[in-house]
Amino acid sequence: MNPASTFSTATAPEYLSVEERAHWRLAWLSTVDHKRIGILYLLFALVFFVIGGLEALFIRLQLAVPNNTLVPPDTFNALFTMHGTTMIFLVAMPALFGLANYFVPLMIGARDMAFPRLNALSVWLIPFGGALLHFSVFTGVPKAGWFAYAPLSETPYNSSLGVDYWILALIVLGIGSVATAINLIATILCLRAPGMTLRRVPLFVWINFVNAFIVIFALPLLNAGLVMLLMDRQLGTHFFMAREGGSPVLWQHIFWAFGHPEVYILALPAFGIISEVVPVFSRKPIFGYEFVAVSSVAIALLSFGVWAHHMFTVGLGHVADTFFVIASMLIAIPTGVKVLNWSATMFRGRIRMTVPMMYATAFIIQFTLGGLSGVTHASAALDWQTKNSYYLVAHFHYVAVGGIVFAILAGLHYWFPKMSGRMLSERLGRWTFWCMVLGFNGTFAIQHVLGFAGMPRRVYTYPDFPNWGWMNFVSTCGACLMGVAAVLLVANLLWSFFRGAAAGDNPWNAWTLEWATTSPPPAHNFEALPPIHSRRPLWDNANPGRPDPPVGPDAILSPDRSKTSMWTLIASEAAFFGALILVFVYFNIRPLPGPNAKNSLELGKTAIFSLCLFASSFTLWRAEIAERNRRRRGMISWLALTIGLGAVFMIGQGFEYWGLYRSGVTVSANLFASTFFLLTGFHGFHVTAGLVALAVVLGLATGGDYRNRASPLEAIGLYWHFVDVVWVFVLTTVYLLPRFL
Amino acid sequence: MNTVARIALGAWELNPIVLLACVLAVGAFATKFRSRARWKYFVAALGITLFALLSPLNALADGVLFSAHMAQHLLLLLVMPALFLLSLPRDFKLRIPGGGRLAIFGWAAGVGSMCFWHVPVFCDAAATRPAVHAFQACSLVVMGAAFWWPILAPSSPERLAPGFGIVYLFTACLACTALGIVLTLTPIEVCPVFRAPLAASSWANLRERIGATQDREIGGLLMWLPMCLVYLSAIIVEVGRWLAVPTKSGEDRHEIA
Numbered sequence: 001m002n003p004a005s006t007f008s009t010a011t012a013p014e015y016l017s018v019e020e021r022a023h024w025r026l027a028w029l030s031t032v033d034h035k036r037i038g039i040l041y042l043l044f045a046l047v048f049f050v051i052g053g054l055e056a057l058f059i060r061l062q063l064a065v066p067n068n069t070l071v072p073p074d075t076f077n078a079l080f081t082m083h084g085t086t087m088i089f090l091v092a093m094p095a096l097f098g099l100a101n102y103f104v105p106l107m108i109g110a111r112d113m114a115f116p117r118l119n120a121l122s123v124w125l126i127p128f129g130g131a132l133l134h135f136s137v138f139t140g141v142p143k144a145g146w147f148a149y150a151p152l153s154e155t156p157y158n159s160s161l162g163v164d165y166w167i168l169a170l171i172v173l174g175i176g177s178v179a180t181a182i183n184l185i186a187t188i189l190c191l192r193a194p195g196m197t198l199r200r201v202p203l204f205v206w207i208n209f210v211n212a213f214i215v216i217f218a219l220p221l222l223n224a225g226l227v228m229l230l231m232d233r234q235l236g237t238h239f240f241m242a243r244e245g246g247s248p249v250l251w252q253h254i255f256w257a258f259g260h261p262e263v264y265i266l267a268l269p270a271f272g273i274i275s276e277v278v279p280v281f282s283r284k285p286i287f288g289y290e291f292v293a294v295s296s297v298a299i300a301l302l303s304f305g306v307w308a309h310h311m312f313t314v315g316l317g318h319v320a321d322t323f324f325v326i327a328s329m330l331i332a333i334p335t336g337v338k339v340l341n342w343s344a345t346m347f348r349g350r351i352r353m354t355v356p357m358m359y360a361t362a363f364i365i366q367f368t369l370g371g372l373s374g375v376t377h378a379s380a381a382l383d384w385q386t387k388n389s390y391y392l393v394a395h396f397h398y399v400a401v402g403g404i405v406f407a408i409l410a411g412l413h414y415w416f417p418k419m420s421g422r423m424l425s426e427r428l429g430r431w432t433f434w435c436m437v438l439g440f441n442g443t444f445a446i447q448h449v450l451g452f453a454g455m456p457r458r459v460y461t462y463p464d465f466p467n468w469g470w471m472n473f474v475s476t477c478g479a480c481l482m483g484v485a486a487v488l489l490v491a492n493l494l495w496s497f498f499r500g501a502a503a504g505d506n507p508w509n510a511w512t513l514e515w516a517t518t519s520p521p522p523a524h525n526f527e528a529l530p531p532i533h534s535r536r537p538l539w540d541n542a543n544p545g546r547p548d549p550p551v552g553p554d555a556i557l558s559p560d561r562s563k564t565s566m567w568t569l570i571a572s573e574a575a576f577f578g579a580l581i582l583v584f585v586y587f588n589i590r591p592l593p594g595p596n597a598k599n600s601l602e603l604g605k606t607a608i609f610s611l612c613l614f615a616s617s618f619t620l621w622r623a624e625i626a627e628r629n630r631r632r633r634g635m636i637s638w639l640a641l642t643i644g645l646g647a648v649f650m651i652g653q654g655f656e657y658w659g660l661y662r663s664g665v666t667v668s669a670n671l672f673a674s675t676f677f678l679l680t681g682f683h684g685f686h687v688t689a690g691l692v693a694l695a696v697v698l699g700l701a702t703g704g705d706y707r708n709r710a711s712p713l714e715a716i717g718l719y720w721h722f723v724d725v726v727w728v729f730v731l732t733t734v735y736l737l738p739r740f741l
Numbered sequence: 742m743n744t745v746a747r748i749a750l751g752a753w754e755l756n757p758i759v760l761l762a763c764v765l766a767v768g769a770f771a772t773k774f775r776s777r778a779r780w781k782y783f784v785a786a787l788g789i790t791l792f793a794l795l796s797p798l799n800a801l802a803d804g805v806l807f808s809a810h811m812a813q814h815l816l817l818l819l820v821m822p823a824l825f826l827l828s829l830p831r832d833f834k835l836r837i838p839g840g841g842r843l844a845i846f847g848w849a850a851g852v853g854s855m856c857f858w859h860v861p862v863f864c865d866a867a868a869t870r871p872a873v874h875a876f877q878a879c880s881l882v883v884m885g886a887a888f889w890w891p892i893l894a895p896s897s898p899e900r901l902a903p904g905f906g907i908v909y910l911f912t913a914c915l916a917c918t919a920l921g922i923v924l925t926l927t928p929i930e931v932c933p934v935f936r937a938p939l940a941a942s943s944w945a946n947l948r949e950r951i952g953a954t955q956d957r958e959i960g961g962l963l964m965w966l967p968m969c970l971v972y973l974s975a976i977i978v979e980v981g982r983w984l985a986v987p988t989k990s991g992e993d994r995h996e997i998a
Contacts, residue, residue: 294977297976305918319959327970582923585923
């Protein structure tokens with residue numbers, strides 16, 4: 001079908017309802033609509049993309065010629081630190097979350113995300129985190145690189161508050177990301193339209209679903225590490241200071257246990273975008289849906305088992321290196337499967353080389369190149385030679401820019417008509433694309449060679465070695481060309497938003513549900529949904545004579561959304577506590593000199609107030625039963641007793657802390673004290689949060705308001721039981737095992 | 742001939758009890774299932790058992806190398822029971838009531854046996870006393886079968902639903918990852934007997950060459966990565982099995998627009 005025929009029937013889009021026009025700012029600031037939140041995400045990403053891009057340009061301009069003095073060394077360190085952090089946490093993640101926010105509910109035929117207000121919180125945490133990070137401009141910018149290796153990131157070597165703001169920003173952004181991931185999982189599991197079974201969801205949805213699980217498990221690991229680093233800097237602990245018995249290598253373990261999955265947190269949604277764009281513009285269904293879906297799961301799982309390949313040069317030993325070389329190379333298999341799927345989809349398709357398809361094609365080629373150089377890094381022997389050289393910089397930019405940014409641009413060009421109701425200019429788009437491709441490959445292809453020639457990353461300048469000068473100059477020219485592409489992109493977005501041709505509902509003649517509504521969609525998303533029996537409902541609708549074969553039975557299972565989200569939160573919290581418990585074991589496997597678990601902790605008292613906590617799980621269970629049997633008074637009494645028992649536990653812990661403090665066991669006394677207060681402190685914090693939540697439920701129940709609403713008790717109860725289970729592990733690890741081992 | 746080759750060829754031990762048990766197992770299996778069984782899996786399971794219990798791996802696991810002990814552990818707990826369950830005929834049912842609770846027991850059996858046999862006292866006993874070692878081997882196989890049953894039971898109603906199956910396997914992977922990390926990255930010795938001096942022999946030389954720390958690391962890493970990879974592969978098979986949609990043969994699934 002000719003896209004033009006769709007334009008003629010389309011009218012200019014309405015972005016605001018009549019009553020919103022008077023207060024359009026408030027309509028956007030207070031929005032809980034997933035579409036507007038999606039756009040806010042994209043706008044924030046665009047703002048930070050400009051900032052991070054300018055930082056990159058300054059880095060390249062400084063390196064354009066040997067012995068350059070444009071940027072002093074300290075500023076250079078700050079530039080690459082801020083560039084890396086900004087691009088990963090404030091550009092790529094928000095952009096991908098933005099697209100997921102906008103299109104996941106539409107693709108599954110839902111009205112909104114499962115928790116619209118939580119969604120709004122997540123999006124506003126982005127500017128908050130960004131502001132915290134950039135506030136460091138006034139206090140001294142962080143200069144420890146985006147992975148903030150200890151001890152460089154510790155106070156003696158980074159004494160300004162920059163790293164502290166960096167930590168706070170990342171914690172804030174991490175919490176926002178976990179909230180978004182929980183929201184996405186609950187949305188995909190609980191809000192699918194009739195017929196939209198999990199086997200039929202578009203691959204973009206499937207992959208975002210898998211990806212959300214990586215987020216809920218990976219981000220808590222980073223947060224655990226960040227808290228420890230912050231304690232080192234602000235409370236005088238020594239988790240990562242070797243001189244005082246801490247372990248800088250532990251920081252690397254924790255950071256990369258998050259950092260490697262993070263690569264896939266960015267790459268998987270990009271794969272999802274490509275898996276939507278390539279079939280539509282090849283006019284064929286995706287080749288091997290099941291393989292793309294299963295390989296995403298494989299990537300997600302493997303991503304957690306290979307982080308040590310970032311640490312080959314640390315000295316883990318040949319044995320560990322060998323194991324991680326093999327495990328890392330395995331990831332190439334599911335990734336390769338995907339590349340094969342996309343290529344096979346294009347093979348013998350009726351390819352339409354529109355701008356989104358051009359970006360998708362460039363993605364496949366560039367990402368494959370980045371992946372291949374990644375496999376070379378998985379070999380420890382080669383990694384020893386190329387580590388921290390420009391070869392590494394080239395590799396990860398081929399993945400992050402050639403892959404992820406190109407996929408985001410493919411997605412933006414593909415879905416802009418749906419979001420704005422107007423087509424982007426194809427002509428301007430093609431100019432942008434070619435500037436981008438030439439600029440990107442100009443910048444980074446030559447950096448492979450520079451790396452082999454021995455140029456290390458993160459040096460602010462370099463002597464006039466043979467060939468280094470012109471290669472760096474070429475790279476800088478490429479970066480400038482990418483800058484031109486960015487300007488053209490913004491110009492295209494602005495121009496098309498106001499002047500672009502009207503898009504109509506389905507300008508690309510695509511097959512997934514987001515194209516079954518107006519562009520932009522109304523607040524409630526759909527007037528009516530087409531029947532869903534296969535993976536391409538719009539194809540079936542348009543071709544009733546030759547529909548796709550139905551996929552599995554129609555019946556869908558929609559679990560309760562509050563319980564689903566609570567289980568997801570619990571999984572994420574379990575990862576957080578798992579990390580803290582492992583840290584405790586790591587430092588306390590042998591009793592430390594000075595205060596330790598044997599000579600400082602009193603098992604007897606702790607056992608008594610632990611019994612109170614465990615009993616509170618029982619009383620809460622009784623409260624749940626009373627509620628189920630509609631015995632309000634019984635429920636209120638059991639709930640009050642639960643809160644009382646929880647409070648006794650907290651008071652007991654308070655006395656224990658006071659006793660330790662009086663005997664000189666403060667948080668900075670030694671690593672036992674630091675790990676003890678870290679672990680039990682966070683547990684106490686969670687108990688307190690649980691108490692607050694239970695008190696709110698109690699207040700609602702006694703006020704009577706509660707009977708007219710869905711009961712939150714079961715979901716909050718799950719959380720409370722979880723907190724108790726965590727204490728079983730804490731009690732065993734901290735109080736019991738050290739006595740017997 | 743170098744040390745490794747000499748050990749590989751010379752240290753096979755034809756333990757009559759193991760051989761007899763295997764012959765009996767083949768007999769019983771053949772009588773009960775005949776052609777309905779999937780014999781290739783059964784032969785593989787048998788081969789793994791013989792390799793784990795008769796080859797030099799067994800001798801090395803008897804107080805020489807912690808890593809060999811761990812490799813034997815993996816073969817008996819993870820690989821052999823999985824292959825055995827796969828070899829059962831597709832219509833075989835256990836008919837044990839309990840469903841979900843059975844799965845909790847299976848999970849606890851699989852992960853618990855891993856923890857139990859790495860408590861220093863038990864680990865040392867298994868590595869030095871043949872009777873305890875034999876009991877350990879049997880318990881690993883039984884616990885392994887209990888672990889795999891909710892995933893690999895021949896008839897689908899006796900298996901866990903795919904979503905729960907994934908959680909089941911993933912949490913097992915987390916548990917062995919945590920144990921593996923502790924074994925690899927901390928100086929803890931779960932089986933001190935593997936550090937006890939050996940009489941001068943080719944095996945003492947081998948242990949000397951590998952080194953105590955490396956030996957412990959290999960053991961920990963075996964539990965950390967290969968073990969998890971087995972669980973992850975099972976998860977991938979599980980997801981694939983659930984996603985796979987039977988299509989009618991000869992039908993052109995999709996048409997180009």
